[in-house]
Amino acid sequence: MNTRFDRYIGIDYSGARTASSGLTGLRVYVAGSGMPPSEVLPPVSRTKYWTRRGVAEWLLAEIRTGRRNIVGIDHGFSFPLSYFERYGIERNWPKFLDDFCDHWPADVENVSVQSIREGECGNGSLRLGSSRWRRLTERRAGTAKSVFHFDVQGSVAKSTFSGLPWLRRLRLEAGELIHFWPFDGWRPDDTKTVIAEVYPALWSKSLPIDNRSSDQQDAYAIAAWLLKADEEGTLSQYFRPTLSEAESVSASIEGWILGVG
Numbered sequence: 001m002n003t004r005f006d007r008y009i010g011i012d013y014s015g016a017r018t019a020s021s022g023l024t025g026l027r028v029y030v031a032g033s034g035m036p037p038s039e040v041l042p043p044v045s046r047t048k049y050w051t052r053r054g055v056a057e058w059l060l061a062e063i064r065t066g067r068r069n070i071v072g073i074d075h076g077f078s079f080p081l082s083y084f085e086r087y088g089i090e091r092n093w094p095k096f097l098d099d100f101c102d103h104w105p106a107d108v109e110n111v112s113v114q115s116i117r118e119g120e121c122g123n124g125s126l127r128l129g130s131s132r133w134r135r136l137t138e139r140r141a142g143t144a145k146s147v148f149h150f151d152v153q154g155s156v157a158k159s160t161f162s163g164l165p166w167l168r169r170l171r172l173e174a175g176e177l178i179h180f181w182p183f184d185g186w187r188p189d190d191t192k193t194v195i196a197e198v199y200p201a202l203w204s205k206s207l208p209i210d211n212r213s214s215d216q217q218d219a220y221a222i223a224a225w226l227l228k229a230d231e232e233g234t235l236s237q238y239f240r241p242t243l244s245e246a247e248s249v250s251a252s253i254e255g256w257i258l259g260v261g
Helices: 052-063 081-087 093-103 113-117 136-141 157-177 214-231 245-254
Strands: 007-012 027-032 035-039 069-073 178-180 193-197
Touching: 007 052, 007 214, 027 214, 035 214, 052 069, 052 157, 069 214, 081 245, 093 157, 113 157, 136 245, 157 178, 157 193
Parallel strands: 007 069, 069 193, 178 193
Antiparallel strands: 007 027, 027 035
16 A cells, blocks of 8 residues: 555643653554554653653654654644734744744753743743634634633643744754644655644544543544545645635644644
């Protein structure tokens, strides 16, 4: 069977605590052609669970193998255009990441999103948003919450704010090997690892749970859907959602959830 990718990686993210904290909510599953999704456990260390730093280091090593990987990560990759307008940020994703990380350095040792919110470090108060602001892709998904909607069930705000600095690090350390979709273009380069934002709630409940926790189930569902869509030949159509020209321009800055039509 001809497929675009060799490996399908699903990451259910967590914005709790710090970059070096072991997090039970941070899970990684990998599938391959003829290989159903299985959980990838962290290296043996003082922490029982994955850390955000550990996942980024593992992912960087995977990218450097040269395999055709596609990676789905469950957090926002960018912010609504209202944010760019309020702070006069150029509509350029790498520059957005630089500006964001200057104010929300959640990848720094012993720093958490919560400590930045409380003013203990960083300058997060200078880069805030409204929970009423939603990206076009969130509105299309229906139930997806704003990336600024903190402290509610189903929120991805902490995951987003803690995950963005690691996307920037991956881009800086292996940028030529990665296609960040859709920021690097709507048609991914098959010779690179493709990294995309996903929303596992689209698929998790339709799959058997088999004693997995909710976080394991979400990571499993991401990898399972990516594999299935590629094997069925439908993945390419999801890389090109139906958007007007103006919507496409906006989404190339705000980002898009892979799987949302």
